[in-house]
Amino acid sequence: MTIEQTPLEGCYLIKPAVFNDDRGYFFESYNQEKFDNLLGNNIRFVQDNQSYSVKGTLRGLHFQKGEHAQAKLVRVVKGEVLDVAVDMRPGSVTFGQHFSALLTESNQLQMFVPRGFAHGFVVLSDEAIFFYKCDNFYNKASEGGLHYADPTLNIDWKLPHDELVVSEKDKVLPYFEGTEAFF
Template sequence: MQLEKTAINDCFLITPKVFTDDRGYFMESFNTKAFQKATKLNVDFVQDNESFSAYGVIRGLHAQKGDYAQAKLVRVIKGEVLDVVIDFRKDSPTYLNQVIVKLNAEAKKQLFVPRGCLHGFSVLSKTAIFFYKCDNFYNQSAEIGYRYDDPFFKIDWQIPKSEQLISVKDAKLPLWNQ
């Protein structure tokens, strides 16, 4: 496993070792001991989530607050997404910094999103299967979020406005200045 630091403290781009031959490939997608040794972070994943989306879908920007904050390890099993993380931790030296990276099934790179960060993604391929591990259980009452098109964040989701598919819930999220 190779870790690359990003513009957000404790947010890492992870490239797993992939072993290929004529039969296909094998990779270890996560190893707690190796991750702790490389990052000095203690993470205990308790919930796995998977979503299937079509081209143009934008999901986000979401997080959970307080005791229900979640760290996530995200990856793409099929297709390609533009993954977006915003540091929302007021006490962080990288507060409001953004990490924007393309993740796809071929490269198999993963992104570790620390607790207290907003997260979202847009689907750049015809379809995508997005998978993420969480270190805390989902709690609807702890959900927070901001609009995907908030002018404060200036995110280019790489999807033309006319082709963006947004949930009713995400379209109703507040803007940063609200």
């Protein structure tokens, strides 16, 4: 397992060691001890989530605030997504910046998104299965989000906006301006 610091403070790409042979492949997708050693801190995941989505589905940008903030370790089991993290931590040197990475079933990349970040993804393949671990339990009263088409963030979702499949809830999320108080 190797780790690469993204341009966002505390956000990492993680590449597992994949063992291929004529039967297919094997890899360890998560190992607490190795993960702690790579990150240099002690994250304990308490909840696993999985979603299935079709091409163009955009989920995000979501976060949990306050004592219910969540760090996430995300990966794609099937398909291809553009995964996006936005630093929402006032005082962070990368506050208000975003990073995106292509996560696919073939590259096996994972992204670690720390607490205090908004997170989302868009499906670029015909379908995708997206899996993620959270270090805190979901709390409906603490959920928040940012509008996917926020002009301040100017995220390139790699698909035209008229091809995006977005929930009604996500279409009315607030813009980045004024969200500093969330964290």
